[in-house]
Amino acid sequence: xxxxxxxxxxxxxxxxxxxxxxxxxxxxxxxxxxxxxxxxxxxxxxxxxxxxxxxxxxxxxxxxxxxxxxxxxxxxxxxxxxxxxxxxxxxxxxxxxxxxxxxxxxxxxxxxxxxxxxxxxxxxxxxxxxxxxxxxxxxxxxxxxxxxxxxxxxxxxxxxxxxxxxxxxxxxxxxxxxxxxxxxxxxxxxxxxxxxxxxxxxxxxxxxxxxxxxxxxxxxxxxxxxxxxxxxxxxxxxxxxxxxxxxxxxxxxxxxxxxxxxxxxxxxxxxxxxxxxxxxxxxxxxxxxxxxxxxxxxxxxxxxxxxxxxxxxxxxxxxxxxxxxxxxxxxxxxxxx
Amino acid sequence: xxxxxxxxxxxxxxxxxxxxxxxxxxxxxxxxxxxxxxxxxxxxxxxxxxxxxxxxxxxxxxxxxxxxxxxxxxxxxxxxxxxxxxxxxxxxxxxxxxxxxxxxxxxxxxxxxxxxxxxxxxxxxxxxxxxxxxxxxxxxxxxxxxxxxxxxxxxxxxxxxxxxxxxxxxxxxxxxxxxxxxxxxxxxxxxxxxxxxxxxxxxxxxxxxxxxxxxxxxxxxxxxxxxxxxxxxxxxxxxxxxxxxxxxxxxxxxxxxxxxxxxxxxxxxxxxxxxxxxx
Numbered sequence: 001x002x003x004x005x006x007x008x009x010x011x012x013x014x015x016x017x018x019x020x021x022x023x024x025x026x027x028x029x030x031x032x033x034x035x036x037x038x039x040x041x042x043x044x045x046x047x048x049x050x051x052x053x054x055x056x057x058x059x060x061x062x063x064x065x066x067x068x069x070x071x072x073x074x075x076x077x078x079x080x081x082x083x084x085x086x087x088x089x090x091x092x093x094x095x096x097x098x099x100x101x102x103x104x105x106x107x108x109x110x111x112x113x114x115x116x117x118x119x120x121x122x123x124x125x126x127x128x129x130x131x132x133x134x135x136x137x138x139x140x141x142x143x144x145x146x147x148x149x150x151x152x153x154x155x156x157x158x159x160x161x162x163x164x165x166x167x168x169x170x171x172x173x174x175x176x177x178x179x180x181x182x183x184x185x186x187x188x189x190x191x192x193x194x195x196x197x198x199x200x201x202x203x204x205x206x207x208x209x210x211x212x213x214x215x216x217x218x219x220x221x222x223x224x225x226x227x228x229x230x231x232x233x234x235x236x237x238x239x240x241x242x243x244x245x246x247x248x249x250x251x252x253x254x255x256x257x258x259x260x261x262x263x264x265x266x267x268x269x270x271x272x273x274x275x276x277x278x279x280x281x282x283x284x285x286x287x288x289x290x291x292x293x294x295x296x297x298x299x300x301x302x303x304x305x306x307x308x309x310x311x312x313x314x315x316x317x318x319x320x321x322x323x324x325x326x327x328x329x330x331x332x333x334x335x336x337x
Numbered sequence: 338x339x340x341x342x343x344x345x346x347x348x349x350x351x352x353x354x355x356x357x358x359x360x361x362x363x364x365x366x367x368x369x370x371x372x373x374x375x376x377x378x379x380x381x382x383x384x385x386x387x388x389x390x391x392x393x394x395x396x397x398x399x400x401x402x403x404x405x406x407x408x409x410x411x412x413x414x415x416x417x418x419x420x421x422x423x424x425x426x427x428x429x430x431x432x433x434x435x436x437x438x439x440x441x442x443x444x445x446x447x448x449x450x451x452x453x454x455x456x457x458x459x460x461x462x463x464x465x466x467x468x469x470x471x472x473x474x475x476x477x478x479x480x481x482x483x484x485x486x487x488x489x490x491x492x493x494x495x496x497x498x499x500x501x502x503x504x505x506x507x508x509x510x511x512x513x514x515x516x517x518x519x520x521x522x523x524x525x526x527x528x529x530x531x532x533x534x535x536x537x538x539x540x541x542x543x544x545x546x547x548x549x550x551x552x553x554x555x556x557x558x559x560x561x562x563x564x565x566x567x568x569x570x571x572x573x574x575x576x577x578x579x580x581x582x583x584x585x586x587x588x589x590x591x592x593x594x595x596x597x598x599x600x601x602x603x604x605x606x607x608x609x610x611x612x613x614x615x616x
Contacts (some may be wrong), residue, residue: 097403
């Protein structure tokens with residue numbers, strides 16, 4: 001069916017224009033603070049211009065929000081999860097609001113790795129930000145094959161391994177809840193690439209430290225924590241689960257204390273640098289993670305609330321450092337000392 | 338507002354980047370009010386069928402967390418104003434409904450794709466419940482001659498509600514000099530029965546160029562069955578739970594008619610040709 005007769009407003013990204021004044025202010029503040037303070041971080045070989053990235057799944061492949069601000073203002077961009085084959089995703093409804101947060105079960109909708117390399121990466125590599133490709137599979141060998149297809153392409157700064165997917169060889173239990181499976185997946189990816197590897201851990205485990213150690217043994221260079229907490233909601237009107245897939249991942253400020261605790265525990269136990277996330281919407285939220293041990297932070301679902309959140313967070317982190325006279329490297333894990 | 342303000346406020350950080358002032362608020366029913374916003378940029382850019390994504394005023398706890406989407410019910414480029422009709426359904430919309438004249442909202446938009454304007458002939462605009470909002474905007478645009486075929490646009494609005502007290506669309510239509518045929522499920526006003534009865538009668542009695550609709554899914558499905566017999570173009574506006582509103586998160590999916598996956602309500606829609614989506 002042709003969509004030619006259905007107009008897209010005035011044909012421009014008019015929604016983004018309302019923010020242009022604030023974007024200009026934030027851009028100049030971030031650039032000026034970045035020249036004054038050292039905001040760069042090196043996460044086991046993944047070099048970021050600022051310690052603030054956008055979280056996988058909340059930013060697509062960057063195109064929609066590129067109308068709003070130059071992506072070069074981001075420390076990095078974790079792409080929507082890429083799989084070997086295209087996926088149409090889960091049946092709706094896929095999102096719903098919860099107290100100070102939201103549930104989502106998108107089902108890894110993505111065009112597949114070949115379309116990603118053909119249609120998204122060539123554009124993305126020109127945006128001036130570190131591209132961190134989030135990837136997932138259903139078997140250990142899927143992960144290896146994905147890594148080998150992604151390896152060797154210009155413009156990929158790192159791979160982020162999503163271990164929260166069901167392992168079809170182990171009855172659908174997520175890889176990330178088993179130290180053995182987590183280690184195996186990271187090893188399979190490590191064998192295929194020399195790119196920096198970031199393993200994104202699931203919090204739906206008894207002992208997060210055990211999983212962090214497994215990722216370290218597998219050869220991860222850094223960790224992202226946390227992925228969403230498994231949850232669900234029931235509609236008391238229809239008396240059915242709200243989300244089409246029944247279970248869904250909880251994100252937003254509601255999970256922040258859980259995430260901060262896990263960042264603390266993991267950075268005490270392993271030497272890998274950590275990208276912390278979970279309900280970060282402003283600079284102070286990010287600083288909490290950094291003081292707890294995170295070397296960088298990711299902004300996720302807060303983008304849905306405030307599309308400028310990644311820039312507000314960046315400016316807020318820099319302002320805090322300047323105000324307190326701390327170098328970023330000194331602030332990392334300061335609450336532990 | 339100001340939920341994202343940091344410890345040390347920077348210039349402009351306390352107020353949102355896209356704030357609009359409420360310049361008018363009128364209660365339409367016990368649970369519904371129409372809000373007029375001073376929003377020159379929106380009024381200049383938006384087209385009927387497009388929506389805005391409004392942040393619910395909340396404290397630093399960022400709760401309620403997500404924005405709420407509303408189709409524009411009126412767009413006045415000359416005065417730089419737009420209107421939204423908000424019905425209190427759950428806590429987010431209830432909080433928005435409590436807002437007063439002079440308050441500011443953070444309004445993201447205009448978003449999504451608009452209704453195509455007819456190339457002449459007579460159109461039928463069918464609204465059910467809160468779904469009447471975007472059709473009021475469309476009717477006003479048609480009445481103002483903002484179509485490809487200026488003098489020749491004829492249209493008829495058909496509005497349905499459960500009961501007379503919920504027929505708020507009549508008040509707004511009357512203010513704008515638009516005539517409306519209406520129905521109530523319980524027969525307390527207008528045609529006793531469904532708005533689709535009125536649609537069927539209109540389609541039967543004359544040549545119709547296009548049908549536009551927004552409302553409950555059962556109504557949209559019924560209109561699909563009725564219009565199919567007349568092979569008349571049918572455009573509908575769909576509703577779904579949204580997160581980002583700009584196409585990035587893939588949260589607001591709706592099945593395609595051909596079973597090949599999903600469209601995004603927020604970016605591919607909310608307006609679709611009926612043949613595109615599974616109803």
